[in-house]
Structures are given as C-alpha cells and as structure tokens.
Amino acid sequence: MDLAFTPEEQAFREEIRAWVKGNLPEDLAHKVHNALRLTRDDMQRWAKILGKKGWLGHGWPKEFGGPGWTAVQKHLFEEECALAGAPRVVPFGPVMVAPVIMAFGNKEQQERFLPGIASGEVWWSQGYSEPGSGSDLASVKCKAEREGDHFVVNGQKTWTTLGQYGEWIFCLVRTSSEGKPQTGISFLLIDMKTPGVTVRPIKLLDGECEVNEVWFDNVKVPANNLIGEENKGWTYAKHLLSHERTNIADVNRAKRELERLKRIAKAEGVWDDTRFRDQIALLEVDVVALEMLVLRVLSAEKSGKNSLDIAGLLKIKGSEIQQRYSELMMLAAGPFALPFIEEAMEAGWQGDYPGGITANAPLASTFFNMRKTTIYGGSNEVQRNIVAQTVLG
Known part of the structure; x- marks a missing residue:
C-alpha cells in the first residue's frame, strides 16, 4: 500500500486549489472558517458555482455528466474545498440520491432528475427516519398504497435535515406488510409541493430549525417516481447508506x-x-x-x-x-x-x-x-x- 500521492495527483491538487481560490466567494469562506450561520442562499450559491463548473457531482462518472475522477482525485478535491473554507455540499442530492438513480433508476428518471441535481438548482431532502424508526429503518411505517398509475402516501418522517428548503424528497415507504420487514419497503421520489405534504420545522436549543417533521396526508405520487422495483427499496437504501456513512466521517x-x-x-x-x-x-x-x-x-x-x-x-x-x-x-x-x-x-x-x-x-x-x-x-x-x-x- 503506497499512501504517497503521485506527481500527477499533486499537480491535480494544485489545479483544484487555484480554482477554488479564484471562485470561492470571500464572504462564504469567512462564514465557514468562523462557524457563522450559512443561509439557504449561501449554500445554494456555492452549489451553483460548482454546478456551473460540472463539479457539484464530483463523484459522478462521465456517462452521467460528472468529471469521472478517480477516488484519490475526489479526495483531493474535497480536502482543498474544506481547507479553503468552502461550504459543505448538501449531500442529499449529489452524494446520496443521485448514485441510487444512476444505479437503479431507468433512463427516463436519470434524464429527468440528474440535471437539476448536477446544476445545484433543485434542493433534495432525505425521508428515512420516523418517530419509531431510526437506526432500525426496516421498521418504517409511512405507507404507500398503489392505486392505478400512482401511489397514495400517508405517514410521517422526522429529523429531516434542512427539509424546510426541500423541493424534492426521496423516501423509504412501506408498500407491503408481508414477510420480513425489509422485503416490503420501496424507494419513492416525492415532489414536496404536492398537496398533502406538510413540513413542520423543529426549533432546536440554539434557535435554529436544522431539522423538520414531514407529514404526508393522502399524497398522490406518480408511479413513475418509483425507483427500481416495488418492495426492493431496502436494497437501494443500503447502497445509499454506504455513501452517507462515508460522508459523515x-x-x-x-x-x-x-x-x-x-x-x-x-x-x-x-x-x-x-x-x-x-x-x-x-x-x-x-x-x-x-x-x-x-x-x-x-x-x-x-x-x-x-x-x-x-x-x-x-x-x-x-x-x-x-x-x-x-x-x-x-x-x-x-x-x-x-x-x-x-x-x-x-x-x-x-x-x-x-x-x-x-x-x-x-x-x-x-x-x-x-x-x-x-x-x-x-x-x-x-x-x-x-x-x-x-x-x-
């Protein structure tokens, strides 16, 4: 195992460092270095700068519009952004749901959803945890019942980070109660502007509303928003969680x-x-x-x-x-x-x-x-x- 970076990788680091220095707004770097509040516009501004360069999805392969970097190049890019004081990329779109859409979504879904994620125009939220389902995600109760060409969703998600800004949310929903709990879960993409979706911010001790409750009351979701197969969502969720846990590190x-x-x-x-x-x-x-x-x-x-x-x-x-x-x-x-x-x-x-x-x-x-x-x-x-x-x- 050779942990030394090659001359080519060092040159790549210098290239990234120069670009970030020339494109990262000074006011954003000041806020990050001093842990000051970042507004939605602050986070979205940096996301769009990266998106315009084609680097918001810096971990994406070229076939989906990413730079096709190696794992080492991705690491160097993230390190230079962090050390320069760049806002952390909100991961729910480019880091979490995008790989699931690439791996398990159909071509129509990839063409529909990935461009908005790559540009930073669309804000995604994560709908996993529920009041009784955290680490034990297999116990989710938020239900989606198939009715013709759409699903009707009822239930609640909680601790939805920055959900008050969300435009779309990817959710684990229960579509079957038969067999093991893991076998009855599906992966559904929901437009948060759909009637019946209610977001209730949870005010924390510091006065901020970083997390939210999201309620679904007879929310009609087109069946073509289902990723992969019905009742196979647990497989897709595990794929996503490996990205989330590495990101948390x-x-x-x-x-x-x-x-x-x-x-x-x-x-x-x-x-x-x-x-x-x-x-x-x-x-x-x-x-x-x-x-x-x-x-x-x-x-x-x-x-x-x-x-x-x-x-x-x-x-x-x-x-x-x-x-x-x-x-x-x-x-x-x-x-x-x-x-x-x-x-x-x-x-x-x-x-x-x-x-x-x-x-x-x-x-x-x-x-x-x-x-x-x-x-x-x-x-x-x-x-x-x-x-x-x-x-x-």
Whole structure:
C-alpha cells in the first residue's frame, strides 16, 4: 500500500486549489472558517458555482455528466474545498440520491432528475427516519398504497435535515406488510409541493430549525417516481447508506476544524497549557489515523482490489472526532463559548470581548448539535455490531 500521492495527483491538487481560490466567494469562506450561520442562499450559491463548473457531482462518472475522477482525485478535491473554507455540499442530492438513480433508476428518471441535481438548482431532502424508526429503518411505517398509475402516501418522517428548503424528497415507504420487514419497503421520489405534504420545522436549543417533521396526508405520487422495483427499496437504501456513512466521517472538515481549534486555543491563552495541548495532540493523532484509513480505502480502489467494508468504521471514528473537537473548542473558550445571539454575531458585536474572537460565539450550540453525530446515519452502537460481524467475522 503506497499512501504517497503521485506527481500527477499533486499537480491535480494544485489545479483544484487555484480554482477554488479564484471562485470561492470571500464572504462564504469567512462564514465557514468562523462557524457563522450559512443561509439557504449561501449554500445554494456555492452549489451553483460548482454546478456551473460540472463539479457539484464530483463523484459522478462521465456517462452521467460528472468529471469521472478517480477516488484519490475526489479526495483531493474535497480536502482543498474544506481547507479553503468552502461550504459543505448538501449531500442529499449529489452524494446520496443521485448514485441510487444512476444505479437503479431507468433512463427516463436519470434524464429527468440528474440535471437539476448536477446544476445545484433543485434542493433534495432525505425521508428515512420516523418517530419509531431510526437506526432500525426496516421498521418504517409511512405507507404507500398503489392505486392505478400512482401511489397514495400517508405517514410521517422526522429529523429531516434542512427539509424546510426541500423541493424534492426521496423516501423509504412501506408498500407491503408481508414477510420480513425489509422485503416490503420501496424507494419513492416525492415532489414536496404536492398537496398533502406538510413540513413542520423543529426549533432546536440554539434557535435554529436544522431539522423538520414531514407529514404526508393522502399524497398522490406518480408511479413513475418509483425507483427500481416495488418492495426492493431496502436494497437501494443500503447502497445509499454506504455513501452517507462515508460522508459523515468527513476527515477533511476535521482537519480544517483542528486548525480552528488551535487558533482558538492560542487566542484564549490556553495553548501554553501542556495538558490542554496534549488533548489537541491526541485529537490530531486520531484525525491522521482517520485520514490514513480513508487513504487505505482509496489505495485499494486505485489498485483494483476490493477494500474492506468499513463504511461503518469511518462513520464511528469520524463522528467521535467531530464531538471531540467541538468539546475542546468549548473548553478553550471557557465562558466565552456560551453567548449565542445570532444577530449580534453577524453584526460583529460578540467578537469584541477581551481576548475573544468571533469564532467563539457559536461554540456551545455546535457542541450540543454534535451530540447527534453518533446517532444519525445508523447509531454507533449498531455500527459496531455490523463491523464486528462483517469485518472482524
């Protein structure tokens, strides 16, 4: 296993770095580096910039309009975007549902849905979790009954991230109650402007509505919005979840936030505390180890070998690292981590206290928000069981 990048890959990195530097709006980079609120327009603006270049679907093959990059090139692109302070691409369209449409959708569906995803024009949401179905997705109850050339959908989805902005949502729905729970699930694409769809934002402790409830009340969905075969949705869901769990690991964002942690520690005067610096060093070792794990997978792909099924491992370690760096930032800032007045932050008022920096202001809310990372995408407890069975034997 050779983890060194080739001269061609290094040249590719330089090309990406130069392009991002020339095209990433400075106001967006400032917000990302200082963890300030990103609006829908902020996220959509960067998505459309990438879309115009043909890079929003940077993991797509050429046959579907992507750049056809290797796994290593995709990694380098994501790393350079993260380190430059680019907003994270909202993954539900280009990273999650698009590969499912490519792999299991028919030609008409591919021609209908993929262009809007690739351009960044259409905002997609994910309809998986329900009040009683999280890590155990096979227990979903949201029902879709076939009536001629359409389905009638009734039920509820919850924790739908940024669902208030959604224009389309891909859903796991129950189309049969016979046999094992997994065998009665279908994968359905639903226009969120359809009568009967109601989105109810869930206000979190920080005052934001990052997640939502989505209700379906006799929603009529054309049968040609069904991906693949009826009752085969569990197979398609597993294909998608491997993309989600790798995405949650997000080693590139961890590297950027590690540098932010160091900046905060120095600004707040705790950098010289040897014990605190030891904790930063331990975190950095884990970030490097996670990166090596990612590169190991990429190296296996590059050589044509089958890598271990370690999406769960990446998710476990990546989510724990996110919690640790948010906790250390809180400890570094001390009481200055507590204020969270969005309007004051955006006006710059909370950056003026002695020794304080603007980036400190949202630290408390970020810390609490990160508690979810070990739960969503399949809880870490469940992931450890899966890893034990499939990787360790």
